[in-house]
Amino acid sequence: MKIREATEADFEKIWPIFHEIISVGETYAYPQDTSIEEAYRLWMLFPRKTYAAVEEGQVLGSYYIKTNQAGPGSHVCNCGYIVSINERGRGLATSMCEHSQKTAIELGYKAMQFNFVVATNVGAIRIWNRLGFDTVGRLPKAFNHPARGYVDVLVMYKWLES
């Protein structure tokens, strides 16, 4: 498995992963019926960079990195990660998050913020905690979960400079 910058051609393989996750509607604040054109804008165009985790010509997962706030907030980046449902449990989220932290430092960022981690997504929260992210905020009932109704959302944060 190798993590490298995503190409235009990769997006064809990123889209099914994005779509399978978003259509379930349990973890990301994107509409469940997000179109491929909108997904392209959100995942490939708006971020500063997008990476793909690839193996034998297949895309297993992807992440983006972007500046979280402009001007006096622009030293903090934001990332989003998706892993193919078939490739869960292999540590891909961990590998991509570690890679993204290196990328962030290379791009000159000093901290990384996750704005919107759904509190029911305990697997992701455990991984981010293990990688040094602190829960710095809790937004009450900020996510409308398809099965559980309004649930809380965490804001997680890590200062990258040592």
Place this chain on the structure above:
Amino acid sequence: MKIREATEADFEKIWPIFHEIISVGETYAYPQDTSIEEAYRLWMLFPRKTYAAVEEGQVLGSYYIKTNQAGPGSHVCNCGYIVSINERGRGLATSMCEHSQKTAIELGYKAMQFNFVVATNVGAIRIWNRLGFDTVGRLPKAFNHPARGYVDVLVMYKWLES
């Protein structure tokens, strides 16, 4: 003083207020040299609605309201407020925030979130607290203050339904 939806013509009078606040660089995560064109996009175009506080043909302040997160997060709105430096201390921020909460409910939102309240902006924090907003997060050193260096940022939140 009256609060009403901002017109294209109002923006000419909103811009000097926006510019005087942003160029100081102490409270908003916009670049200090934000251009008038970019300010128009940020304040008038991207938000769902923009309002102006007017009196005798003058604009004293303005606020925008927009959806904070898409899809399963779209029941939470975000607002930003600016008050002319000459009109401080008259309760305009309070009036605009109360107005924005009514607007939010009319537009179908259930909660309001301020994503980025600079911790040194104690005047604003006191007003938001008095109006029922809770501090639900604290982002360490997320704002590069021109005089104080890296300072914390608060996330504030209010559930609007009673």
